Every structure is written in structure tokens, then in C-alpha cells.
Amino acid sequence: MDIFLQQIVNGLLLGSIYALVALGYTMVYGILDLLNFAHGDLVMIGAMVALSVVIALGSSLPVAIVLLIATAAAIVVCVALGLAIERVAYRPLRRAPRLAPLITGIGVSILLQYSAALVWGRQYISMPEIIKPEKIVFGGAQITSTQAFIFVLACAIMAALLWFVKSSRMGRAMRATEQNPDVAGLMGVDTTRVIAFTFALGASLGAVAGVMVVLYYGQGHYFMGAMLGLKAFTAAVLGGIGSIPGAMLGGLLLGLIESLAAGYIGDITGGLFGSNYRDVFAFFVLVGVLMLRPAGLMGVPSGDRA
Amino acid sequence: MTTLTQANAARWLKIVALCVILVALPFVIDATLGRTWVRIIDIALLFVMLALGLNIVVGFAGLLDLGYIAFFAVGAYCYALLGSSQFGIHWPFLVVLPLCALVAAVFGVILGAPTLKLRGDYLAIVTLGFGEIIRIFFNNLSRPVNITNGPQGISLIDPLQIAGFSLSKTYTIGGLTFAPVHLYYFVFLACVLLTIFISLRLENSRIGRAWVAIREDELAASAMGINTRNVKLLAFAMGATFGGVAGGLFASFQGFISPESFTLLDSIMVLAMVVLGAILLTALPEALRYLGPLQQQWLGRVVVDPSGLRMLMFGLALVLIMLLRPAGLWPSRTRQRELTVDKADG
Numbered sequence: 001m002d003i004f005l006q007q008i009v010n011g012l013l014l015g016s017i018y019a020l021v022a023l024g025y026t027m028v029y030g031i032l033d034l035l036n037f038a039h040g041d042l043v044m045i046g047a048m049v050a051l052s053v054v055i056a057l058g059s060s061l062p063v064a065i066v067l068l069i070a071t072a073a074a075i076v077v078c079v080a081l082g083l084a085i086e087r088v089a090y091r092p093l094r095r096a097p098r099l100a101p102l103i104t105g106i107g108v109s110i111l112l113q114y115s116a117a118l119v120w121g122r123q124y125i126s127m128p129e130i131i132k133p134e135k136i137v138f139g140g141a142q143i144t145s146t147q148a149f150i151f152v153l154a155c156a157i158m159a160a161l162l163w164f165v166k167s168s169r170m171g172r173a174m175r176a177t178e179q180n181p182d183v184a185g186l187m188g189v190d191t192t193r194v195i196a197f198t199f200a201l202g203a204s205l206g207a208v209a210g211v212m213v214v215l216y217y218g219q220g221h222y223f224m225g226a227m228l229g230l231k232a233f234t235a236a237v238l239g240g241i242g243s244i245p246g247a248m249l250g251g252l253l254l255g256l257i258e259s260l261a262a263g264y265i266g267d268i269t270g271g272l273f274g275s276n277y278r279d280v281f282a283f284f285v286l287v288g289v290l291m292l293r294p295a296g297l298m299g300v301p302s303g304d305r306a
Numbered sequence: 307m308t309t310l311t312q313a314n315a316a317r318w319l320k321i322v323a324l325c326v327i328l329v330a331l332p333f334v335i336d337a338t339l340g341r342t343w344v345r346i347i348d349i350a351l352l353f354v355m356l357a358l359g360l361n362i363v364v365g366f367a368g369l370l371d372l373g374y375i376a377f378f379a380v381g382a383y384c385y386a387l388l389g390s391s392q393f394g395i396h397w398p399f400l401v402v403l404p405l406c407a408l409v410a411a412v413f414g415v416i417l418g419a420p421t422l423k424l425r426g427d428y429l430a431i432v433t434l435g436f437g438e439i440i441r442i443f444f445n446n447l448s449r450p451v452n453i454t455n456g457p458q459g460i461s462l463i464d465p466l467q468i469a470g471f472s473l474s475k476t477y478t479i480g481g482l483t484f485a486p487v488h489l490y491y492f493v494f495l496a497c498v499l500l501t502i503f504i505s506l507r508l509e510n511s512r513i514g515r516a517w518v519a520i521r522e523d524e525l526a527a528s529a530m531g532i533n534t535r536n537v538k539l540l541a542f543a544m545g546a547t548f549g550g551v552a553g554g555l556f557a558s559f560q561g562f563i564s565p566e567s568f569t570l571l572d573s574i575m576v577l578a579m580v581v582l583g584a585i586l587l588t589a590l591p592e593a594l595r596y597l598g599p600l601q602q603q604w605l606g607r608v609v610v611d612p613s614g615l616r617m618l619m620f621g622l623a624l625v626l627i628m629l630l631r632p633a634g635l636w637p638s639r640t641r642q643r644e645l646t647v648d649k650a651d652g
Contacts, residue, residue, distance in 0.1 A: 102430060113617070294428075
């Protein structure tokens, strides 16, 4: 039972990070019907920038301030990159066949990965141990204070985002553009700006997620964005792509599924498969959702997408 | 009449010239650039074959497959398991190679079936997922029963061999030295030509037209009486077959395979070859990856990680070509026409 509870806690934690990344996919997909292939790698860049800042500052400043500076730097870099990617790789192809932006996205993804490989090298970069996390125990499950912080922050960000999209002027413009870009344009919404803003918003969420990944795993790597991106996209599809609450739900669920499956597959299959198959589960979830309920849990069914 | 014969003669002359070039190519390159370059060309030919196979899925049927390298992997592992000391099985390649094709085709259908309803980005992501799943399995199927030898891969794979004539030995016939790379070159060339022939015949066949119809408008195609499910599965199976054969040949040529040769990046490479239509332009750098030490030797000190730089250029090329020449470097005539018509409409 303790193990079960521990897996649930781990799953929720991981899931909250997936959810933050999934939001970047779902918002862009909702507005542009475009799978932003480079989003996962943007998260990786955010993580690496944050790592560099933390390594550079070391323990010269209080931990909270170091992390704050690292996060801010990650957000700045990711937003700048996100805007540049949108401008260079996606905007010229807005009326092109759907294959075209997908391929430029793949190209950008490769560019980001190998630029990172050139800048940070190909080895894993470890997080300096500037934080001395305290262990919090509740009901048999153990969680560090860092992890608790990650979870709470992720939930707070998501709540703020929900409010923003629902109530703010820009949020209304985003929803209008999502429903129909042409009509939104006629109503005076500057759709080009809204799309750029969406990319920037997704990128900044991704940057925060990147910092969280670094805090969670304690290391970063130039290739870590690919798998993370795939899982986050799966989470977005699971929740119903285009739906913001859906992405959050999907992320948490996927984290739970992955954590529980990796924890128990060894027992269930009698040791035939171990937790080294954990990356496979996300794909099974993806295929299962697309076959059984292509609109996702909270999405609006539309015959054409899937 | 005379002009017709002349045109015919010119055509035949071209074909003969092409044949001579293709036959002489490995020897000329061997003499001028060195044997490693012949090896690069061999690998490039395999990738040409892969690209042709993927072209059936993506180009003809319009099904965007981002996990195509899985079939290459399946073929390679099929050959490696049945022709190496991993299990002590050494079946002749004339049995194993068709088996590779068959197994890959079965995998094509198995992986294609769940994706039948999907289109576009979703299909791309799901096939990408399948590609990764296959690789993860090959990477982990060393415990509890050792099947694939995990990340270490399988080595000492049998070379192609018919009745004592092995492609791994060097023969001298009439003063010409036939090293293994030359022999493999001709085998691969034959396979590529066969693949091209089959592709061309398929394109204008009933099935080929059905694929194009599905690519253009699936609903209309099914209204015209095309069984879209079967025809799509056939596209997956056909594409996978070529991938499987290429994989088997790859395993025998390298003599060693590991899951590392079958990553997402390789799938993307092959896709880029199909989409950009610049097969040789991308196939050659792809082959360079197998020659990392050589690059270092040429560059002396490794200033910038050469393979990283290569990938950077590759990514940049993908973006630039898509922005500047969306139909690829060398678009087919139909495709060109389609694009101009689209422009006239829009």
C-alpha cells in the first residue's frame, strides 16, 4: 500500500510537469491546427539555460533567488526562441499544406537539439546540490519539499492560466482566434499577434516546466526534449487536443499511468518486463486514445482531425 | 520514321551510358577517393531503397509515417537472429531475406491497422511512437531471455553467401579486384533498380491509382468503390517490405547491428529524403555518420563535433528547403502541376 501511494505521488508530480508542457502543444494546436514539433526541445533549452545559470551562480546567493534568476533567464530565452520559431518556420507556411509546417517543425527541433549539443556538449549535466530538500512524509508516501513545491507551483500556474484564458482580453482574443481565425480578424482581433502571443505563452510555460524537470531529475541533456515532448503531446491528446483543462487532466493522468505501470509491470508479468519499458506506456496510451476516443477526454469530437 | 529511330537510339545510348557509369562507379571511386567512399555509396544505396519504400507510403498513399525505420530494424534483426551465432542459426540468405521481407510486411500491417482512421499529424505521431516502441523493445529484449542482446547489439552476422561464393571475400577476376564493398555495391544496386522498377510499375497500376486517390481525397476514393482499409494496409505492407529487405541487407553488409542504428532521427532522415526529393544529397551525409573516425582523421583535431554540425546543417536544410522550395529539390511533374494548379485556384 505504501508503494502504491508512493507511485501515485510520483505520478502526480511527473504528471504536473507533463501538463505544463502539454499546455504548450494544446494551445498552439487549438489555434493553428499545428503540431509544434519543436516544443519539447524548447523545454530542453529552458532546462539547460536554467542549469547553466544555477551552475554559474552556485551558492553565492540564496537558493530562492538563484532559482528565480534561473527561471527568469529560461523564460526569456524560451520566449525569444518561441517567437523566432513562429516567425521563421511557421508563419510563412500558414496557408501551405499541413505537411510543410510539420517538416519545418522537425527541422527546427533538430536545430535546437544539436545547437544545444554544441553549446552544452553531449554529456548529462548535473544540477549542483544547492538545495537541501527536507523529506515530508504523509500516509506512508515520501516527498521532498522541492517536489511539493513543484507540484504546488504547477497547479498554481495552471489555475492562473485558466483564469487568464477565460477572463482577460487577450484570453478572449485567443479563444476567438481558436474558433475561427478569419471571423476573429474581422471582429478586430489582430490574429497574427494572438498567434505570436500563444507561442510566447506556450514557450514560457515550457521554460518553467524545463526548470521543474531539472529540479525533479537533477540533470539535463540535449536530447531530453524529444521524449518529454512526445509524452506531453500524448497528454494533450489524452485530454483532448485544443482543450486547456484537458491538457492538464491528460498530463496528470499520463503521469499516473506511467508511474503505476512502471511500478507494477514487473510484478504483473512475473519479471518478464521491467520498468525499463516505462517509455512505452505513453505510446500505448496514445494509440489507445486515438483508436477509442480520438477527441480525447475533454475535447469536442470532430470527424476530420483524427 | 528516321527521327523516331534517332530518338530511340539516343534513348538507348543514354541507358547504355548510365549502365556503364553505374558499373564503373565503384571502381573509379575506389581508385580516386578510396575504399571508404565505396562503402559510403553502398550505405547510400540502402537508404535510397528505404526512401523508395517510404515513398510508397508517404508519396503514393499520402500516409505520413515517422517511424519507418522500425521496418528497417525489423528486417535487420530478423536477418541477424537467423544468420549469426546469437542463436547459432545460420540459414542461407536466400531463405532469410524473403523472410525479412515477410516479417516486415506483417509488422507493417500490424502497425498500420490501428492507425487507419488517423490522418496528418496524428498519424505522424502514432507512427513515430511505434518506431520508438520497436526500438525500445530491441533495446530491452535481453532480459530475462536474451533475444536481441540489448544495447550491445548482435555482431558476427553472416555475409551474403551462395554455395561457397561469399560476398565477404575478395576475388580477382581478369586483373580487377572485387572487394566485398564492390560486390555489395552490385547487389544493392540490383535491389535498388528492382525497387525502382516495382515502384514505377506500381505507380501506374490499379493499386497505385487507388493510393493516389486516397491521398487526394479519402472520402471520394471510398465513394468510388476503393476499399480504403485494404488499400492503405497494402501501402503499409509494401513500404515495410522494402524496408525489411533493406534492413536484412544492411545487417549482412555491416555484420553488426544495434538498436542505435534505428532511432527516430533515421526515420526523419528517410522521410526528408522522400519529401525533399534529394535522395543522394541527404543519403550521402547520412552515410558519413558511419565514418566518424575518418572525419576526425581528416579534420585533424575535432574542433566542432562533426556529426553535430552535420545535424545542424540538416535541420537548417529541412527548414530552408521547406520554406523556399516546398515541392522538394526535384519535384515530379505531376506534383509540379498540382502546385501550380493550386496556386491558380487560390
